[in-house]
Each structure stands twice: as C-alpha cells, then as structure tokens.
Amino acid sequence: MMDWTIGVVLTGVLGIVFAIWKAMFIKKQEPGNEKMVKIGKAISEGAMAFLKREYYYLGIFVVLIAVLIGIFISHFTAIAFVFGALFSAIAGFVGMKISVLANLRTANAAREGLTKALTIAFSSGNVMGFTVASLGLIGLAVLFRMFGNADQIDILSGFAMGASSIALFARVGGGIYTKGADVGADLVGKVEQGIPEDDPRNPAVIADNVGDNVGDIAGMGADLYESYVGSMVATMTLAFFSPELFKTEAAVYNAALLPLIIAAAGLISSLVSTFFVKTSDPKKVHSTLSNGLMISSVISIVAFYFILNNMFDKDVAWKLFFSVISGLIAGFMIGKITEYYTDSHYGPTQSIAKSSQTGAATNIISGLANGMYSCGFPVIIVCGVIYVAYSNAGLYGIALSAIGMLATTAMTVSVDAYGPVADNAGGIAEMSGLPSDVRKITDKLDSVGNTTAAIGKGFAISSAAVTALALFSSYTQKVEITALDISQPNVLIGLFIGAMLPFIFCAITMKAVGKTAESMIIEVRRQFKEITGIMEGKADPQYGKCVDIATKESLKLMILPGVAAVVIPVLVGMWDKYTLGGLLVGTMVSSFLLAIFMANAGGSWDNAKKFIEEGNHGGKGSEAHKAAVVGDTVGDPFKDTSGPSLNILMKLMSIVALVFAALFK
C-alpha cells in the first residue's frame, strides 16, 4: 500500500518536470522586437505588482485563519491549511509568470505562422494546468501518507480550505480587477478619446492586459485547483463513512486512497493527450483542442477500469466505475451545452444578434432569457449524476463523480488558459504595430479561445457544484446529521438565507466592478490632462499607476464578501448545525443556477457582438452593433466576475463548514 502513495507523488513530480520542460521551451523562444519587449515588461511588472499586493493581503488572511484553526481545531489542520494555500499561490505565480512570457512569444511566433503560435500558447496553458494538478496531487498524497486514517483524515480538509482561500482572492479579487480595468479602459479610451482598443496611448491598456492574466488564467487555475483538491478531500472523508460499501479495513483504506490514484491516472492521460494538440490548419484549431480533451478522457476511462478492478472486488468496482464516469461524462456534456448556448454557430446567440436590431433593450432581454434557458439541461445532467452515483455508491459515489469530472484537470486548465494567452498576444500585436496578417492568426486563435473559455466556465461551474455537494455530504457525516428535514423551520430558514446569499454576493461584486472602473476613469482622465503629449505618442503614460489603482480597489472591495463567506457558515453552524446544512444546500443550488445563468448570458452577448462584427445585421458601426456592445458590456461582470465568484462561494462555505465541524457537534 505504501507504494501507491509514492507512485502518486512520483506522478506529481512527473507533471512538474513536464511543466518545467514546457516553461523552458517557452522561455527560449524569441520575445520579438524592442517595442514588444518593452510592452511585455510593462505587463509583466503589472502582473507581478498585482500578485505581490494580493499575496500580501492573502498572507495576512492566511495567518489569521491559520491561528484560528490552530486554536479551535488542531495544529496539524492549521499547517495543512497553510500548505494548501501556499501550493496554490505557487501555482498561480508560476502560471502567471509563464503566461506573461508566452503572450509576447505567441505574438512573435504568429509572424511565422499558426503552428508555432498555437504550440506556444498551448504550452503556456500546460504549465498552468500541470503545475496546478501536480502540486495538488503531491500535497494531498504526502498528507494522506501521514494522516490517512479515520482519526486524522480531517486534517486534510485544512489543505482544501487553504486552496479555497487562494481561489477566493484570485477569482473574486482577480475578477473585480480584470473587469474594472477593462470597463475603465474602454470607457475613457474608446468612448471619450476615440482611440481603438489595445492602443498604447491609453494609460489603462496595460492594466487591462494584466487583468486578462490575473482573472482568466490565475483565477481559473485557482478555481479548478480548489475543486480538484476539495473533491478529493471530500471523497477521502466519505470513504470512512460507507460501511455498507467497504466492508474490510483494507477496502476502506483503498476507498480513501482511490481519489489520488484516479487523479494520478488522469494526470498521465492528460500528459499523453497534450502531444496530440498540433495543427497548422486554422480551421482545425478548435477540433484539435477538443480532440485533446477527448483523448485524455478516453484514456482515463480505460485506466479507471483497470485501477478499480485491481483495488476492489468486482461488484464494488463496477459500482464505483459507474460513479466515476457519470461525472466525467457529465462534465463533457455540460461543456457541449455551454457551447450550444454561447457559440454564434447556434441559434441562441444568433437570436440575440438578431434582436439587437431593435435596440439595446431587446438585446438585453434576449440575452437574459437565453441565460435563464441555459440552466435547464445542466441541472438535469447534475441530477442525473446524483442519481447514478448515489444509487451505485451512496454519498461516496457522489463525491467520486466529482473526481471523475476533475481527473483530467491538467488538460482542462491547459485548454482553458490557452485562450487568454492568445487574446493577449493579439493585444500585443496591435500595440506594437505588427502587420495585419499577424493579427489575423492571433484573432483566429483568440476566437477559438473564446469558445474554449466559455466551455471551461461551464465545466468550472459544474465541477464546483459537485465538489460543493461532496463537501456538504462530508459535512453531514462529520456532524452526524442523520436526516436534514427541510420541513423543519430551522433547516428551511437556512435554505432561504443560503439561497439569498449568492444574490447579495453578485450584487456586491457587480458594484465593485463599477467602483473600480470609476477609479480607473478618474486616473486615466487625470493622465490625459496632466501629461502633455500622450495623444501624439510623444510621452509615455504612467501604466503602473493604473495597475496600482485597479489592484488596490479590487482587493479592498473583495474583503467584505470574502470575510462574509468564511464567517457566516461558522456563526450559523455554532447556532445550529441543521440550519447550516440547509444554508449550504441553499447556497449551492442558488449559486449553481445563477452562475450558469450569468456565464452563459455573458458569453452569448459577447459572441452575438462578434457575430455582428463579422458583417451580420449591418456589421461594425451599425445600430445593431451599438446595441450589441451594450449587451457585451453588461456581460463582462456577469461572466468574468460575479458568475465565477459564485463557484468559490459555494465551495468555500462548504469547506469552512467541514473544517470547523468539530465546533458544531
């Protein structure tokens, strides 16, 4: 048995080596001409300035929480918490550092053609994806080696809560930052001064670029890392509460170990599949990425079959197999559904574009209705997973389905993080005045990136939901809730309040984007007024100031919702553990629905605008286009700030409940 955990750690090390190899590959590429290097330096400095300040606040937050955990729960849990946070912070740092390098090099490589540009952008995704998965795997395997028994397994939940804390800062703070900077830059640059997007004369342009790295790469990475780690911890915990399924001590141990083994197999499958992502045909960029995901899934399924039959009796193995693959298939299906509702090749987005012809109001109504419609199938699919997984393997099965969904996280993050790199490469090509055929290649990569980003969002939401569900199930077992009776007023009150919190959370984060944008606007206006020669390109704007203001604002504005997400479950739990149970379910259901609604409404508005820009309904500059721009702007905080923040909310609240369970008994 000892061999297994060592095997998992070695797999993690292999992943790290792969990530280093990819990082070195990126580093040795040509960064481009002098102007590009200068821009790249500004973005890099901005990104690091954001991370530095974020990690400063994070440091304080982590130390405070660690002390509380140390006092009220246990020292080991506190230490695990610190390591969970630290590993995620390292993954975020590495991912950002490399993606900033890759931005530049992708733009430069696009001068030579598509193949190399795609390879560099995708390699940057690999660095993020494999660092995230490998560090999660190594951390949990080591902790499991030390504390993998019924009495000490709780300690591992500290690690998951550490991951959640970073995700909170990266997703919520990063989300506010990226959209605040984006909206601020657009309103002064495009609207007031009439200069194009990505124009280096705009003082906020670097902040906007930094935001893409901060929000879309580091934020998504931390979010999936949290799901990855959280679902494993939940599964391990539930292994010790499933006596009807695992009858011997050895079987229980294997069940607790299983998530690590499955995740390790998923990591190797992901690694193999990366070698299939290669094309020189612009039309095949999307399909080659999809195939990569598909290959990693197929290899995983085969591996799962052999692993389960090796570790468990045949009948149990089949039950677990169905649970695992139900999650994997569900993740895939929800991705496809997201694509249907947000891609301009399909009816829903086209009908939003069509309704833009009668103005902004009909565009908005149409987008909101589309987002609401799109909640239907994902809910049914998640219910299907709950049904299949539970009827096969009880609560443990539900948790295991989350593992199945997240096993190929390394590949999912790779595909997802590739998009923003391509997007930024386009921005750099624009800013540094590269020829228009370069921009065409980056645009092609970017447009595929938009679709993969939308799919990634759907995947992130559903994995967050099943992870939250798994963590909630662990919570009920830990606090010995045998029945959570919703017809009792205490549970019902919890449910009502829990369902209400995501609405308030969204309201706060949407307002925060507005406030951050406002501060940016004031600063940009000041620079245009006080620094003479910006508009003529004779004087450089102070990019750093804008980065700094957006950083300060966004991190300041995330403190209130962040603290609330940690404090509320603890207070409610101390009042009544059943109310807390209701609260967690309410938040989970409501967050899931709102997150899908917001992500898909936002995604389809964005693509409806692009569809019009391709020349439909009057094309760029038409009345329909103006209306579509309104939808796109509303969609920005929807899909990149408020929506994704709900992923964190539902997981963080559940993990806090699990970590502090000892206080609620």
Added chain:
Amino acid sequence: MMDWTIGVVLTGVLGIVFAIWKAMFIKKQEPGNEKMVKIGKAISEGAMAFLKREYYYLGIFVVLIAVLIGIFISHFTAIAFVFGALFSAIAGFVGMKISVLANLRTANAAREGLTKALTIAFSSGNVMGFTVASLGLIGLAVLFRMFGNADQIDILSGFAMGASSIALFARVGGGIYTKGADVGADLVGKVEQGIPEDDPRNPAVIADNVGDNVGDIAGMGADLYESYVGSMVATMTLAFFSPELFKTEAAVYNAALLPLIIAAAGLISSLVSTFFVKTSDPKKVHSTLSNGLMISSVISIVAFYFILNNMFDKDVAWKLFFSVISGLIAGFMIGKITEYYTDSHYGPTQSIAKSSQTGAATNIISGLANGMYSCGFPVIIVCGVIYVAYSNAGLYGIALSAIGMLATTAMTVSVDAYGPVADNAGGIAEMSGLPSDVRKITDKLDSVGNTTAAIGKGFAISSAAVTALALFSSYTQKVEITALDISQPNVLIGLFIGAMLPFIFCAITMKAVGKTAESMIIEVRRQFKEITGIMEGKADPQYGKCVDIATKESLKLMILPGVAAVVIPVLVGMWDKYTLGGLLVGTMVSSFLLAIFMANAGGSWDNAKKFIEEGNHGGKGSEAHKAAVVGDTVGDPFKDTSGPSLNILMKLMSIVALVFAALFK
C-alpha cells in the same frame, strides 16, 4: 358554532353590497366629452374582447381539469374547483368592467380637481378589492359549512385550485398581453413614427390601454385572490394535523374555522378604513393611502385579539395571536422595503439614475445589482415569520401568518388597483386632448400609483411565498411525510429541478413578450402603410385588430408554461412524493428570490427614468435619459410579466400537489 359561518357569509354579503354601492357611484359620474366616450368605448370593447377569449380558453382548461379531478380525486372536489374558478372569473369581470368606466370618469373628474378624481379612482379599486375578498369568503364559508370536518376538508383545496387556474391565465396571459402591447406600441409609435405615447393615431394605443386593465388590475386581483383563498385552505387543512395545539374536537373545529373569522374581521376593518381615504392636497395622496392601509391593520390587530381570546384558551390564543400578527407586520415591512429599493426618493434608484450618465450598460448593471441587493431583507423577514410562527404554533402557525398578512386583502387590492386606473385616466386625458392642468392632476395620481404598485408587488410576492409555504406544509401532512431529508438524493434532485423551473418559466415569459410585441409591430406597420390618412388624423386606425392579435398571441404563448405548471407536480408526485416535496421547496425559494429581484429591478429602472425626466442628470432627451429608457424597457417584462408569473407558479404547483395528494401516498 353554526352562527359563525353564517356571520362570515353575511360579512361577505356586506362586502358585495359595498362594492355595488361603489360601482353605482362610479357609474353615475359624468363620462366626459364625446371624444372621451369614444375612446372609452374602444378600451371597453378591447378589454371585453380579451376577457371573452381568455374565458373561452379558461373554460376548456377548467372543464378538462375538473374532469380529471372528478375521475381521480372526487366529484365534490371537482365541483369546488369549478366554483373557485368561477368566483375568481366573476371578480375579474366585475373589476375590469368597472375600472374601464372609472378610467374615463377619473379623467373627466380631474377637470374639476384632485379630490373627486382620487375618490373615483380609489372607488374603482374598492370594487375590485371587495369583490375579490367577499367572493372568496362566501365561497369558502359555504364549503366549510358543508365539508368542514377531518374527512372532507380536502374538498376545499379544489376551490383554491380553481382560484389558481384563473390566476394563471390572468397573471401570465395578462402579463404577456400587457407588456407585448406596450413594447409593440412604443417601438413603432415612439421610435419609428416619432409620435408621442398615448397618441390616438397609433393603432396599438387602445391595446396598450387595455393591457393596463388586463395585467395590472385583473392580474393583481386574481393573484391576491389566489393567495387569500389558498392560505385559508392550507390553514384549515393543518388545523386537523395539530393535536399538540388543539386538544379537543371543539378546538380543532375552531382552528379550522379561524381563517374565515380572521378574514371576515379583516374585511370589516378594510371597509371602515376606506372612509379615511380622502384628500384635496396633492402632496397628501400617498400618505392618505398609506394611512388607510395602516388604519385597516390596526383595527384588524385589535379585532384579532378579541376573536382569539373568545375562541381559544388563553395560552393558545396568545400563541396564535403572535403567529397572525407576525405575518401582518411582515407584509407591511416588506412593502416599506420595496418602497426603499424602488422609489426615487431613496439612494438605490437615484444611483441607477446616476449610472445612466455613463450609458445603457451601466444603467443595466446598476439596476440588476439593485434588484439582487433587494432580496436580502425580504428573505430575512420571511425567515423571521417562519421562526416566530412555527415556534408559537407549528406548521399551523406558519399558515396562520399568511392569513394575517392577507386579512386586509380588500384594502390592499383597493390601493393597488387604484394606480392603473389613474394611469389610464392620464392616457385618456392625453388622447382626448384635455388641457394640461388635467394631465397634471392625473400625473400626480399616477406617480403615487407607481409607488403603491411597487409596494403591492412586494406584498403580492411575499404573500405568495407564505401561501406556497402553507400549502406545502399541508401537502407534507396529507401525504404523511414525516421528514423530508434533503441529504437524500431523491429530495435533492427535486430541489435542484424545482429551483431551476422558475428560471425556465421566466425565460419563456420574457420571450413571449418579445414575440407578442413582434406580431403587434407587424400589424401596426401594416396599418400605417395600408390605411391612408392615419398620420393626418383623417382616418381611424383599426384598434380592434391590434387588441385581437395581442390577445391571441399572449394566450397562445401561455399554454406551454401553464400546462407544465400543472403537469410537472403530478408526474413528479406519482414518481416519488419526497421528490415532489423537494421540488415544491426548490420552486418556492427560487421563485421568491427571482420575483423580488425582477420586480424591484424593474420598479427602480422605471422610477430612475422618471427621476431623470424630472430634470435630473440632463433631463428628458439627454444621453442619460436614453440610457434610462433602455433600463425601463428591460424592466417592463421583469416587473409586469415574468416576476409576477412566479407568484402563480409557486402557489399553483403547491396547490396541485395538495389536490392530487391522494394519488401520491
């Protein structure tokens, strides 16, 4: 004991007499000049054409459902169902008939001054309010006299389901009609032809006017009638399941009778308070209406105290008293909170107006965020009611709190239905070219009406939520669910799907408004093209055609969601009664949150636009105003179609579950 039910019936008769007296008062007022009478006739014909077609579809629907109930449940229940529907249909017919008369007479009376105009508009509200309450009371009292025992009390749920069916048509069909006509009229009239609102040259203008009567008066009336009747039936049912509270047979009988007595007392209090609604000072219109509501509440509270002490032992009486007044106070508080979030005297709406300066997108984001924020306190208040009512008197207490909230329904509907009458009076004044000082008076009445309408919406939503909760509680008792364990997958799946349904329901109704508006636009364009001389005022447009098209479209488009709301609970319940329990809770919580979000976002967009029109941020015609118009248009289906439809969804699904409970055991 027999005396009590006779007393209740007599109270109902008193209410009817009062309504007839008020109707005769309205009828004998001067209808105005020839032009006004002509317009009034067109509106009246349009409204009756809508009702006729609506009642035709309704007739088919009611007969079909009655047959099903007769076959699967019982003949008596089927008969009660038919009467419940019939009484609501009569109330709707009478209310519409009178409000159409009152539109004209209010406009004409405004030529002489405020006092009389207010009296007429408010009297019209009285007719609707007292007809609704009295018919509900009489119907239930007679049925209770016949079937008020443990074995037959189920029959009364048929009456409530009848009320629900009408509410479905009136609120959903009416809601689609009113906003489809409104948006269609505006887009062609204001935007394409550049003629003002309420211009008689616009062929859709009468349809728009009819819509205000159909949606805002008949819809609201049917909605509150449904809550009124539904909460009484739920309370009666629960009286037979509360042995710890009501220990003797006499006490149980009194407990089942109690909702009728309380409602009768509320009716009398409402009647008394109407005499206090009178003012000649334009500044006091709002306060005189508020005072009316306050007076009816205070009288009711005193009456409740004596009633309860007369009917129950002292300790039980106190417990019931706290339950009743918790609902009454909550309804009042939620009204006030709604006012805060939607009235332009307060920060939230002003900040939406402010953010309109930076364009439509920021106006939309700001309005959505405001709507989401506004969910906080109503949820906490409802949770407070659940806590107080349950801890005093269990599930029976929760149902009783709904009775407390709804006891003064006659007065609430009066205040609420007054608004659209004033609004239409303004429209008629405009269309018939009355002098501008007349319009000033109707505008003042209308602006107060907007606030009372917003408050009424908040009240309708919260009363729908507590009614749904009471019906759900009765359902759990009827099907003998002792614990509805949400950590079980079947319940959880129900919860997820239940919470998702309101999103789909909103999407469908929003799209339906768009489609109806589209059909209207095509027809209006046709008339402008084919009928020469419309624009010069030389030829009359074919108003009837527009009314007809909007009627057909809206009723056609409500069939799918309407049937789904009835069929889904039955199918789910036949599969598993626990899943249905989860489904009902999910729908209730999610509907409540979405309904508040949509009503308050819509209300605040509307008033932000009006705030700008008063001269703020550049006033009418400014860029800020244009942006605010976008928000107002998005808000229309939010607050008048999709949001209110959710009130019906949550109640209808619960009442269907209760009526068909016998099939699920």
